[in-house]
Amino acid sequence: MGRLANMWRVSFRSIFFRFIILFVSISVLIQIINFVTYNVYLQYVQTRIERNYDSSLSNVAASLNHLFEGIYQSNFLLSLDPSVLSVFSGEGDAEGTAKYADISQSVRSLARIKYIDSSIDSAYIFKRKDDLIISNEGTYSASYFYDKVYRFEEYPAEFWKTHSSGYKLFSILPPSQTSGSERNEGKVIIPIVQSKIAEYWSNNLYVINLNAQYIVRLLQDYKLTPGSVLFIADKNGTMLASSEPDFVRNPELQAFMGSLLEAPDSKSQAVYKKQKMRVVTLNTNFFYNDVVMIAGVPENDIRSSLSNMEKLRWVSAIFTLLLSLILSVAFSKNLYAPIKSLVDRLNGPQTKGKRSMNEFEYLNDEIGRIMNNVQTLNQQLSYALPLANEQFLVKMLKYNYLYDDVSVEAYQKNGSFSFENDHFMIALFQFNFRKPFYDSFNESFQNDSSRMLTKLLTSLLPMDYPCYLLEMDSHLFCLLVNVPEGADQVLYQKYCEDIVELFRKDEDFLRVHAGIGSVRRGYKGMRQSYIEAMKALWRISPFDGKRVYTFTEADNEHDVTRYLLSKEDENRLFNLLLSGKKEELHGLLKQIIGHNLSAGITAPLLRELYMRFYMIGLQVLKQRDRELDGEIGKSYTGFILSNESPSVDEITESIFAYFENVATVCGESQDKFDVGSFKAFISQHYHEDIHLEMLAEKYNTSAQYMSRLLKRELGVGFQEYLLDLRIRKAKELLAQSERKIGDIWEAVGFNNRNTFIRAFKGKEGITPSEYRSNMSK
Secondary structure, X not given: OHHHHHHHHHHHHOHHHHHHHHHHXXXXXXXXXXXXXXXXXHHHHHHHHHHHHHXXXXXXXXXXXXXXXXXXXXXXXXXXXXXXXXXXXXXXXXXXXXXXXXXXXXXXXXHHHHOOOOOEEEEEEEEXXXXXXXXXOEXXXXXXXXXXXXXXXXXXXXXXXXXXXXXXXXXXXXXXXXXEOHHHOOOEEEEEEEEEEOOEEEEEEEEEEEEHHHHHHHHHHOOOOOOOEEEEEEOOOOEEEEOOOOHHHOHHHHHHHHHHHHOOOOEEEEEEOOEEEEEEEEEEEOOOOEEEEXXXXXXXXXXXXXXXXXHHHHHHHHHHHHHHHHHHHHHHHHHHHHHHHHHHHHHOHHHOOOOOOOHHHHXXXXXXXXXXXXXXXXXXXXXXXXXXXXXXXXXXXXXXXXXXXXXXXXXXXXXXXXXXXXXXXXXXXXXXXXXXXXXXXXXXXXXXXXXHHXXXXXXXXXXXXXXXXXXXXXXXXXXXXEEOOOOOOHHHHHHHXXXXXXXXXXXXXXXXXXXXXOOEEHHHHHHHHHHHHHHHHHOOOOOOOOOEEEOOHHHHHOOOOOOOOOHHHHHHHHHHHHHOOHHHHHHHHHHHHHHHHHOOOOHHHXXXXXXXXXXXXXXXXXXXXXXXXXXXXXXXXXXXXXOOOOOHHHHHHHXXXXXXXXXXXXXXXXXXXXXXXXXXXXXXXXXXXOOXXXXXXXXXXXXXXXXXXXXXXXXXXHHHHHHHHHHHHHXXXXXXXXXXXXXXXXXXXXXXXXXXXXXXXXXXXXXXXXXXXXXXX
16 A cells, blocks of 8 residues: 555656646536536526516516506596486486486496406496496396396305495405306406495495406516416415416416415425426505515426527536547647656756656746846846947947948947847936035035936836946936837836836926837837937926826827928038038028028927937037037037927027037147146136136137146146145145235135135135134144
């Protein structure tokens, strides 16, 4: 037994054995589902039929109530005829012609009652004192009427002579078979007896004979299944009507109804004609008479509606069982073969056939390890691009026509770098730091902000597709997503919204805007998505709370009739900048801007034009291997991406100033700068009002070039160098002379006392007075 148990345990751990169990289990599960589904649906059908019968019985009750209400209303019609009231009440009985006239008029009125409704078989008044029947067909003696004309099996003539309604307004008698005249032979009649017409009570009877066949047909019309049986019974258990035509003389039907009336539940089960019946009961009333309505539905009728489904269930069960047994072995072998091969391959040849654990567990561990390695590698490749590759992607986005597909492919091949997919999407983040930020944080923190923003953006990146985070400019970050065909922007739109939401509470210090381009194919598509992301940033209004804008095809529809810049104009501007022909350059710029303004260009499109000019300037600077001063370049980039709404004149002025700076930088002399001569000049004139424009004029260059040159040669900016020199001279005067502080700040070139004290304390950590006090000790 122990050996068998061990073999079972080893076999059960095998995937092959588990596959067989799986297929057999699926077959068993399908059978269970089929069985449960069939029984649930059967129960649903039964419940549905019961609900429908509740509705049907209510409709029957409403129809019959309407019928009896109409019959009762005939009482009021008769009350309008004085002759009928005279005959019925028996008061002031007339003699001779007058009496005959009243009776004749009553016959006509009763005839009208008979034809009110097709269910009324006859109507008559029984004058007991005179032993006279006045009916819609004429007058009869009571003995003759109840014996020859309307003979009731259940109600002989003596019954009517002694019947008392007990001052009951409206009573319905149990149905009775009739005979007598040929017209009344074999009918089933339900007598409705009234002892009052209008306000007149009488010992006489006003009787309406209702044809039970009308109610039988009504009940038959409301049968929902062929074998159903419907009943109406009074509170004493007497059957008033049934959907069965022979219900009056059917003792089995009477016994069945009696058993149903004794059942406490309104929905129960019973047996009729050897068939199980589901029973629905409804208690209601017909004009002051309590009745119960009963419907019996054979369960065979319910199941017959599901016969096809039951046959299908059995065929499906047998077919599934056989098929599962055949496929369980065949599929298990075929499915297990590659798994076995994969496990052996991962284990290595030295461990082939020796596995210490279940194949599922082994593959799960191995796949988990591989996925972790791949995920780590993707994350490293996505977030930590080599600097050269990052700069290459930045240039590829910034400088449109310097890189074609061939050069891009060649660079990737040489740099062992490639994109996983052939579609790209660009999202741009613009971080606009506001004045309170610069007032609240020191310079070190401000300089470190780009690194912290990069770390934040990287930490929240989705892992679905390869992503590359690029710093395009100061506080301008580009998210390059390499996606497969068919991917959408929803995931990264949510990412952008999450980033923006992080800074919502700190908008006094920093405002974040995000523009999202479309998913495009190829490298040209990457560039197009970058332009779209730029356009999306421009379309963010500073006057509403929207901080993220996704570029759509609808945004292009606004540009259909625009004129921006033709390729010929781009080439001409590029060449004029390279050659330094400023007058022709200015003329062409005025012509292009004027043409766009006359075409009704909008402010966002004018910004786009500015961006096109900006890109041309970058191309020229790259061609000359020059660059604008860092602060100046940032000012133009900030102007493009600003959320403010500058006027057309301000944008035009900025365009001309930008091209002037580019032309000046490209035309600057490359002669060696004499830094010694410069330092000597500054040492002699530091106390004067020295500024970059004056120095640029002295050395025949531009202020921008002079700023960049001094920073490169001196290691610090011009203003920083001049401030250090003035503070150093002020320290000498404070330590070596008795001059007043007011004389000293003027002597070293400061404009006022407060500026001097604030600058001195910023550099030395103490005030000028405290410094002098320390030096005198």
